[in-house]
Amino acid sequence: MSALTRRAALAAIPGAAASSCLAEDTAARIEVPARLNRNRQIVIPVSINGSGQLWCLLDTGGANLLYLRPAKAAEMGITASSEAFSSGALDTSSRAGGRALVALDVGAVHRTNQGLYIKDFQSRDDGVIGSAVFADYVVELDFRTPALRLHAPASFPYRGHSTPIACDLWSFNPQVLVSLTLDDSDPVKARMTVDSGAGGIADAFVTPRFNEQLRRQGRSIRWAPDKEGWSTCRIRRITLGANGMDNPLVVLPPVQGFGGDTNAPDGMLAVNFLRQYRIYIDYAKKQTIFDPNPADGRVDARAAGG
Numbered sequence: 640m641s642a643l644t645r646r647a648a649l650a651a652i653p654g655a656a657a658s659s660c661l662a663e664d665t666a667a668r669i670e671v672p673a674r675l676n677r678n679r680q681i682v683i684p685v686s687i688n689g690s691g692q693l694w695c696l697l698d699t700g701g702a703n704l705l706y707l708r709p710a711k712a713a714e715m716g717i718t719a720s721s722e723a724f725s726s727g728a729l730d731t732s733s734r735a736g737g738r739a740l741v742a743l744d745v746g747a748v749h750r751t752n753q754g755l756y757i758k759d760f761q762s763r764d765d766g767v768i769g770s771a772v773f774a775d776y777v778v779e780l781d782f783r784t785p786a787l788r789l790h791a792p793a794s795f796p797y798r799g800h801s802t803p804i805a806c807d808l809w810s811f812n813p814q815v816l817v818s819l820t821l822d823d824s825d826p827v828k829a830r831m832t833v834d835s836g837a838g839g840i841a842d843a844f845v846t847p848r849f850n851e852q853l854r855r856q857g858r859s860i861r862w863a864p865d866k867e868g869w870s871t872c873r874i875r876r877i878t879l880g881a882n883g884m885d886n887p888l889v890v891l892p893p894v895q896g897f898g899g900d901t902n903a904p905d906g907m908l909a910v911n912f913l914r915q916y917r918i919y920i921d922y923a924k925k926q927t928i929f930d931p932n933p934a935d936g937r938v939d940a941r942a943a944g945g
C-alpha cells in the first residue's frame with residue numbers, strides 16, 4: 640500500500656487460495672492492461688460481484704486477498720460474513736477487520752470464491768489486490784508498458800538472460816535475500832519482501848529489529864530522524880542477484896510492526912527499487928526473475944557481492 644504494505648494473516652479465509660478459475664487451462668498468457676498511480680505503482684481493472692470497473696493496486700506484498708475500505712464495500716453491498724485479523728508493517732498487534740467471499744473478474748480470470756478483507760488502507764486507489772490471487776500462474780509485472788501478464792506455468796515463455804532468484808513465501812508474499820553495502824566493510828544479508836505496494840520516497844525499508852541486529856554487530860546505520868519518528872539514510876548499495884542500485888534511500892519506521900511475528904522480514908523492497916525491473920514471480924517453484932529495464936539509468940548489472 641502507499642507507504643507500507645500491511646501483511647494479511649488471513650490464509651484461513653475459505654476459498655482464498657483455491658477458487659475456481661475459468662478460461663485458464665487453455666490460455667498460455669493472459670494480459671491485463673494496467674496504468675500507474677501517482678506513486679508509479681501498477682493498478683489494474685477489477686470487477687467484484689459483477690460490478691463496474693474498479694482500479695486496484697497490484698500488491699506483491701498483499702498476500703492472496705482483495706482489500707476494500709468499509710465505505711466502498713458498503714457502497715457495493717458487500718457485508719462481512721465474519722471477523723478477521725491482520726497485522727501490517729506498522730501494527731504492533733493484530734487489527735480486526737471484516738472478511739467476505741466474492742466473485743472476482745480480472746481479464747480472463749474468474750474466481751467464484753475470492754477472499755476479500757474489509758479494512759482501511761493508505762492507497763488512494765479503489766482497492767488493493769494481492770498478486771498471490773494469481774499464484775496458479777507465473778505473474779509478470781511490467782512497469783514500462785504498464786501491464787500485468789499471467790503465464791501458464793507449463794508454457795512459461797521467459798526468454799531473457801536473468802538468472803532466477805529463489806524466494807520463500809511468508810504469508811503468500813515473496814521474500815528474497817539481498818545484500819546491503821553499508822560502508823567499506825563487507826555487505827550484510829537481509830531477507831526482504833518484494834513489495835510493489837510499498838510506495839512513498841523509499842527504495843527500501845528495514846525494520847527496527849533488523850536495525851538493532853546491525854547495531855549489536857557494530858554495523859550501525861547513520862539515520863537521520865524526523866519529528867514523526869521515521870528515519871532515513873542513503874546506504875552505498877543494494878544488490879539483488881546480479882543487479883542492484885547505488886545510493887538507495889532506506890527508511891526505518893518507528894515501530895517493529897507485523898504484530899511481533901518472529902518470522903517477519905528484515906525489510907521490504909519498495910516500488911522505487913522494483914520499477915527498475917520487469918518482475919516475474921513463480922509461486923509454485925518459489926523463484927523470482929528480475930529483468931533489468933535498460934530505460935532506467937539506475938539499473939546496473941555488476942556481479943553480486945557489493
